[in-house]
Amino acid sequence: MTFGAADGLAGGVRYTDAPRRRDELLRRLRTTGYLSAAHAAADLDVSEMTIRRDLRQLEVDGVAVRVTGGARLPDGDGVPFELRADRSAAGKAAVARAVAKLLPDGATVALDSGTTVARLAELLPAGLTVVTHSVPVVTVCAARPDLRLIGLGGVFNPATRSFGGPAVRAALSDIVVDVAVLSATAVGPSGVFCADPYDAETKRALAAAARSVVVAADGSKLAARAPIRFASLESVSTLVTDASADVAAVRAAGARVIQA
Missing domain, CATH: 3.40.50.1360 (Rossmann fold)
Incomplete structure (x- = not known):
């Protein structure tokens, strides 16, 4: 699978591969409890539409919940311990x-x-x-x-x-x-x-x-x-x-x- 020029380098790491990109989004989500679609798109140098598709798949997988502007961890997992x-x-x-x-x-x-x-x-x-x-x-x-x-x-x-x-x-x-x-x-x-x-x-x-x-x-x-x-x-x-x-x-x- 390939994407356009916007789906290029982010911090020296390519995220043109959807599974790797979703892994990175999930890693960030687990670190902070909430992920902004706009910030993730800018950081990974892809479109917000691409990030929204990724978050939709993470929600289907049961590891994220989409909210306005991005996603959070399911249930109480995004809430501090x-x-x-x-x-x-x-x-x-x-x-x-x-x-x-x-x-x-x-x-x-x-x-x-x-x-x-x-x-x-x-x-x-x-x-x-x-x-x-x-x-x-x-x-x-x-x-x-x-x-x-x-x-x-x-x-x-x-x-x-x-x-x-x-x-x-x-x-x-x-x-x-x-x-x-x-x-x-x-x-x-x-x-x-x-x-x-x-x-x-x-x-x-x-x-x-x-x-x-x-x-x-x-x-x-x-x-x-x-x-x-x-x-x-x-x-x-x-x-x-x-x-x-x-x-x-x-x-x-x-x-x-x-x-x-």
């Missing part, structure tokens, strides 16, 4: 306390990224080994001499404050954990969902390394929607949510649910 942490704060705290009670003494526990799991890190019982790619979880656990910490490095995603990519998945292939605690953007009878394909790959790798999987999701997640299913309900040992959640549908689908 600290602001998301304040949403449903009481529910997240209740879920974190309930999950902490489920962790066996001396277990090896994998902790996902996410604001609810970050709260859990503050409540972990002593004697655990913690495996994580989450910077907030690493920060909390590194200050606790009563925990053993295994950090997973990779490509940093500012939106989730975590590392991901092939390096994380490769490290997890050599690790066996007792319990993986996963966050979610949405939970329903058809499974557990998130909004980012790279995040989904990491969650699947965490689940594959674990003997059992706990999903920690405040009640708002049972009423939410997201495009990428990373786990079926059958693969989840326990769903922990708060008292505000309508759990009838997921229970009818066979999920074991604890409401905090």
Whole structure:
């Protein structure tokens, strides 16, 4: 595929190839949470119409949401981590306390990224080994001499404050954990969902390394929607949510649910 003269060089890198250009747009979107079509067109030396077509395809792929003038990340992914942490704060705290009670003494526990799991890190019982790619979880656990910490490095995603990519998945292939605690953007009878394909790959790798999987999701997640299913309900040992959640549908689908 070729484009006109306007589709030329941007910072010494050619973006005439649509898949590479979309990868670059997605990289920028993940860095800032929002992408201006006009600015992207100028930076990549292509037309705004070309950028709008790219953003339309990224939306079809489920990794972007088009808005006036450009695009944002799906659901809450474009919102800074600290602001998301304040949403449903009481529910997240209740879920974190309930999950902490489920962790066996001396277990090896994998902790996902996410604001609810970050709260859990503050409540972990002593004697655990913690495996994580989450910077907030690493920060909390590194200050606790009563925990053993295994950090997973990779490509940093500012939106989730975590590392991901092939390096994380490769490290997890050599690790066996007792319990993986996963966050979610949405939970329903058809499974557990998130909004980012790279995040989904990491969650699947965490689940594959674990003997059992706990999903920690405040009640708002049972009423939410997201495009990428990373786990079926059958693969989840326990769903922990708060008292505000309508759990009838997921229970009818066979999920074991604890409401905090």
